[in-house]
Amino acid sequence: DQQVKQNSPSLSVQEGRISILNCDYTNSMFDYFLWYKKYPAEGPTFLISISSIKDKNEDGRFTVFLNKSAKHLSLHIVPSQPGDSAVYFCAATTNNNAGNMLTFGGGTRLMVKP
């Protein structure tokens, strides 16, 4: 039951260009979405989030866009840097879940080439 899907297992981008990572979800109860970055041998690190009442949230080089009607979100990184090379996971949750269980996508491996 893949409620959160990241259809691109990998993405390669030149340094300085934009990286766009995509995520789709099926559960209409999800109303809060997060992006995590993961390096090998480390736990996921929170990057940015967005509530379903917004369609865009920006933090420095990172911007998350949410299209509720399409059940789609994307993470834009601009400009991309070699240090951004990692696996990126999108995750979703429901606002009224006290335990805030996250449902993760399968991840996209981003490689930023110098």
Add this chain to the structure above:
Amino acid sequence: EPEVTQTPSHQVTQMGQEVILRCVPISNHLYFYWYRQILGQKVEFLVSFYNNEISEKSEIFDDQFSVERPDGSNFTLKIRSTKLEDSAMYFCASSPHYGYTFGSGTRLTVV
């Protein structure tokens, strides 16, 4: 910056043995979680813990699994009788509400 600490970083155990994975969450956080990631697969929710009891658990979290907060600082995951398919990275996390902080994980290898 506060962090979630997990020990050990790598645990090898024989099938059928009990294993305890340990975590020290961030001290003022109220919610605690265990997730796992089987090699090459998604990060999967196991259990959340709030106010000294399980608040939610997944179908993965069967009777072989248990969690405990024995002393107000540690948060443990016990697997009673390990199976080969329990081999995975196990991540502990804590949060004040939103904004999880994950630990670096324990790699469990069942042989």
